[in-house]
Amino acid sequence: MTLDLWLDVNNNGVVDPGVDNLVRSTMTDENGQYAFAGLPAGAYLVDVTDARGVLAGMALTDGADATDDYSQVDPYAVTLSSTGGIVSSDFTADFGYMASTPLTISGIVFEDSIKNGAWDAAEILIPGATLSLYRVVDGEWFLVGSTTSAPTTGFYEFTDLPAGEYRVVADVSGTPLSGKFQTTQTATGAVQHVTLESANSANNDFGFYAPPYLPTAVTMAYFSATARSDGAIDVIWGTAMELDHVGFNLYRGASLAGPWERLNSALITPQFPGATTGADYTWLDAVVEPDTRYTYLLEDVDTQGVSTFHGPVSITASPPAAVTLVAFGAGGNPFAGLSLLLALASLALGSWKRRRALL
Template sequence: MKQVNILLVVCILAAFVAAVIPTPVAAQEETRVIIQYRSNERASVLQQLQSAGAVVNYTFPEINAVAVTLSAQTLNAMRANSDILAIEPDEPRYMTGQVVPYGVDAVAARSVWDANYDGVIDAGAPTGENVTICIIDSGIQRSHEDFQNVNIIGGYPAGWDTDNYGHGTHVAGTIAAMNNTLGVVGVTPGTVSLYIVKVFGDSGTWTYASTLIDATYKCRDAGAKIISMSLEGANFSSIENYVFNQLYNTNGILSVAAAGNSGGTAYSYPASYDAVISVGAVDQNSNVASFSRRNDKVELVAPGVSIFSTYKNSSYAYMSGTSMATPHVSAAAALVWAAFPGMTVAEVRAQLQNTALDLGVAGRDTSYGYGLLQTYEATGGMDPTAVDLVRFEGSVSETGIGVVWETAMEVDHVGFHLYRMAETEGLWTRLNTEMIPAQVMGDASGAVYNFADTTAEANVTYLYRLDDVDTNGKVTTHGPITVMGTQPSAVSLSGFAAQGTASPMAFSLVLVAALGMVVTLFSRRNA
């Protein structure tokens, strides 16, 4: 009877231990490959793969091939099959990342809203938000991936949101392509509002002055602050001139137009009206383009040679012309208005003129006007208001490296970004996912900040740098400081390891407890 009771206890114990400690199951490693087989062997190869549990992703009978996901065991079996001609990895292919067209940086636009060029729009930076630009052109392909989430408030006439010519879509991309992981980014990072007036058809043929006048009134009625016109005509129109004067002086609208693409010194309209900014084109070396008009109406120049931007049929293309230079200026004006909402149209225009980079003959000239557009300077980005640090230091703890900094004052300050670099790597990595906000924003007093770097590895020397961001989105860098990570001296143990497996310590505790139960029950039964 005693033996039966002991056996019962042992069985209970075995069941208990089995329930607590799961039986490890070996993971089946799978891989994705393309297999090419002998002609006429398709059926037998597919049957072998399916019998082995392989997943058929694609079949290509035209080339006697199949793309499959299979286990290592099945892969080895297929390699031994004499009907198989070739097996190669099904290599991954990735989407091309976003490109910053050279023109965006040539006019220092990215410095306005992404001062450290990390691809993230800086908090508080002027981006053109709440400013509307009206584009008069061949329409826009609204469905283009780089206009998703752009605030396109509407357009005119019906069909304005399509563009089978591509010119208007290219212009719009330079102004407002989204700052995302796709394609390109605009002078404003997809944050300005757009209104579209389509005056050119699918062939891009000419239109009339009256059509343009009607288009400008549509822009005005839509609440546009800026009208962008990458178009030209040879002859002066007094009525058209009157309308642009009215838009400028009465409605406070800034009109921007292409200086013209035929070279020479002739005037183009509407660019050569006094109430319109005439934009010439330069290349990547800031040399005036051979096709750019040169006359005393040229006011500013911007990149216009081989500009990469959005295009028709959801594509991207390089285009050249003063048409490509014009949207740089239109978008820059939106950034200035966003930085200084109280400015008048005349003040915005003067700001663009006064901050331009003088090129060619000193002062205003017929090739470059006042010079190359400089958006950063035009938005007030001269010297950032740096935070004074009382200290910036790091120390090692059991959980990693603690970084501490203290400010003396935080006037015009928004927050911080903390970066780390392993001494042997030479690559900075931002540690904070969101900006570390200022504790006493706009205050003449300071504050203490603590950051725990729990990912630091043992026996690795790290450099830390601190970027402070002011209210204009401008960045000042502090440091770097150097700290060596060391192995933590304490290790915390949990009862059970993650993912349903028992830790060695837990197993021992369970076993000891179970044996104790056996001994106790056995002793009581014998008593």
Template sequence: MPGAIGDFVWYDSDHDGIEDVGEPGIPNVTMALYRDTDGSGTLTAGDTLVGTRTTDADGGYLFNNLPPATYFVDVTDANNVLVGLTHVVANQSQPDPTGAIVLGASEVYKDADFGYYQTPTSGYAIIGDTVWYDDNSDGIQQPGEPGIPNIQVCATPTGGGASICDTTDSNGHYLIEVPAGSYSVAPINPPASYLATTPVPHLLTVQIGEQYLDADFGYDDKNGPLLGTIGDLVFLDANKDGVCNSGDSALSGVSVDLIRDSNANSAWDAGEPIIATVTTVGGTACSAGNYLFSGVPGGRYLVHVSDTNAVLFDYTKSPTGRGRGGQQQPG
């Protein structure tokens, strides 16, 4: 059986190289995998490019279907997501490119992780980090609720002074560098016809060097059905007919990505962002979906089965049928 290599790129706010609770993954970072063709044990121009991946909305990625060999993972960042960030090399955060990864038969290697952080200017702190569509109005960003791009968020000193602002990226993330002090933080151009589901403004005090990443803002379409849903099923296709029917079952633990098809050509082109990632849940009924993206604004989208958890490690995709997302076991 083949092997796999992955799996995580994250914002390491305390830059200790350890994946701490509350430190978010970094989406849409492009990665490349090379095979050590020349046997040198380091990445050289003579090594073979095996494939490329893009980190999902949680910062995860996986190269699968790999035969035993020596490999290197290289962070290529073709989308310029990491511009302005500093790479950590310590503990769980690997060098870029990695050292030689000797992959055995059927081995799943998931320690090719990379941490990054923004270094505040001396005497400054950082405030962030998300504005999102809160479809169920609970004030908590669920995995299937996308961020809102192009929202300007400003931190205004509570004692008076000029506001300092940043604009959210394709995943609704922002980072504002500010002098230490107390601030009122708020989006200044929230989406029209939406209501906030979290307190606005967000009041906080930051110390020198602090990275405060909890200034988050949710918005729901309380004034009308402006948000939609996309789903719904990844299943074990026992009879390999491409249709979920009697004898088939839903597969759990499979990561699925939602991609904004910016040019509406039904293909995943360079630079088109992954805006949300969900993980399937199991079940036995074909009528019930096992994944759902909610809070999706009108537009064109693509759905990609990324499987960063390697659940489909020894499965193959079923023929196209009415039941989308079917996977069959080999044999």
């Protein structure tokens, strides 16, 4: 989400190009969070520009005036004062949006034991899988949020969505399906394509199957990425066991659609090959650009040359600063809070929350 910060020169609470000064522009990260840092005292206006059209089909909500975590008018006037050389902070520049016609995407995650690409009543439903939802605008994917499949039912859903194009991606790392082959979405690169128009979309199901004659190369415990305060990105993963495992490949792309670049020049060897115990791994990706989003995909390779892919996970690289963002999580509600150095505000899309800060 794009936002502009203006210096309100004539202090009238209205953006007047040619009179007011554009201080800077920014974008929210995958969690809807943003910050304007290092500002001098003055009268400012925060303007949600949505240059990429992510808010299409959504309307600004009305909340308590000048109150943190409540939706404000757009543009929103903020005054920062200085006392003893210390500039004040403002946490109230929050904007909430909700779908004009709220819609839902839902489905289940299951073990496709008969390998027919559809759930049958006797097949096991899988809890704990991570489902990530992306909105597609002009061919670019924007992360809406993530959720997990429910205990017992394997059910997941994303609610309060506007009409539009979406993609759903399933990550079964850490579940009984880890390392198994996906039997659904085979024609679309393991990604579920969804078009919302005027009705909810159900039965967006994900099935997985493992032939009994193939060994499980590795059991994944987790796979994620974290933006570091020095501007680099840590890609981290862990295994629960490493039977019949020969190594990993790590790939980076500009989006889930690729193109993909392999980061390691040689296979990343397991710490405990053939063991029933697991290990933790970290890859430091230092060749990144600030405020740029990167997507990572992990491949594990077994002794028979069979590859299993995990992820993807996405992260936005931070400028070197005193602010650290954790940019990818498995929580079902993307309204996660953000602790910033001086100030914070938020932007919400229906059930999505956008946060930012003025410092």
